[in-house]
Amino acid sequence: MSGWVTRRFGGRDVEMRVHHGAAPAVLLMSGAGQPGEYWRPVVEQLGERLVVSYDRPGMGATPWPGRLPGLAEEVATATAMADELGPLVLVAHSMAAFHAEALAREHPGAVRGLVLVDPSVEWPARSPSQPGTGRARAVARVSGYGLSGLGRAGAVVATLTQTSWSLPRIRRYLSVERLRQIFGQPDSLAMVTAELMAYERQAWDLMEVRERYAWPGTPAIVLSAERSGAEQENGRQERLARLLGAQLWPVPRSRHLMMLDDPATIARAVRRIG
Template sequence: MTVIRLAGRDVRLTTRAGHGLTVVLVGGCGVPSPLWQPVVELLPGRAVTRLDRPGLGSPWPGRLPTLAEEVDTLAALADRIGSPVVLVAHSMAGPHAEAFTRLHPDLVRGLVVVDGSVEWDLRPAGVRDRGLRMFWLAAARVVRRLLRPEPFRVLGRLAGRVVVALQSRLRIWSPMPGVAILGEPDAAASVLAENGAYADQLRDLDQVRAQDPWPGTPTVVLTAAGDGGPSWVGDQRRLADLLGADQVVVEDSRHLMMLDCPASVADAVRTVAPVGEKEVS
């Protein structure tokens, strides 16, 4: 794992050399990159880079993130590791990946959206939203201070395990490599900050959708059926239709599909970027 600066922000990268186009794995809000390990093991020999956004193993910058920042970070990463890349984006990273692909279609050969965040009826931002942003930012700063003493970090690590257990088929006592980082002050602050930025980022994605057509990038939308039920499957189907993607409903998975059904994620990677595919110069 290496902390580097990309597009003006410190992020953590975990890389594995290999053949073919680099597979970039990006987790959702508060999902540390070690949770992707089961997927990495099912992609033997392939070049893989895991990205942790600011706060997870790197300093939290002290503000709410924007969609533009996330897109710029992905663009800088693609430039660093060599493009085009195969992008695998979970949950809240799904909107980041979609916006990045629309704005930089030449940098993405294939996209896998893993139970990506969707909202279809967002109202325009108003005064209430400004107040909520201020609340989330203040909460992030307070939590970062509160978690400095070790006893509170222990509670933070326990909370992280509980969240992972609630969003997967793991039990709270199961091995969870990397989850301990959620007890660190910067990590906890980043989770709150990303929650505070959620609605604004999806509104910004709607603007990108209106201005930049989908480029036809090969895409698979993986939907975890174990949490949201038929309405969630329907929302995800609408996303797949928007992206001209194949939707794969994974019946025995909850939200953290990289833990519950890593084979489904690896299969989707092979669908959008078959083994041996090279960059076309």
């Protein structure tokens, strides 16, 4: 496995890591505010495949752009990766399911299949207001005043509430140097905040994509965590599976961060898709 490198895709600098193996390529797409490092157990399960994980701008070595991320630019970045790597199997967690579905609708030739990992599902009835970046900038300022440990503490708490892992195991996992750096950087914490604030707008923008582009019949599997505790409910995920003609796989004992709780099931779904 190669290390993390900065590349430009779709007009944005992202950090990416490539595990070389057999095609078709698998693109791992993280949920809001989550680093690509969280996919490491899944990469290990897919040792025979060409697997790419990446961090969106602001995470890792790339600067936060100073704005809330939009659905269109997320799709543009992943489309550029498909142009280089060939048609992709998209493995999208949580909010990244918005990006994966939009990409498959807008550029069906770029996608071989989807594995949606405890996906976020929203059916907004009206356009949300567009928040500013003040909160994200405030988080960056505070973390820059010698309080970077708050980011690391927040990562521990977030992981503890979204996995079945014990606290000592989480602390060991998050002690990896790259994760320590990410959760201690002002730009990373600003990006985490900005992505969470962009959630409602991206959900609305996906609804507009659905109106313009019919579902192309791309093979898909929806992995639904039995113990998610996230904002989505299993009933919503069942509705999403019907909308996409996807298989729905309940994943017993998994919480929202399924890539940590049950990476083997994710790998099995990837192999089933292609």
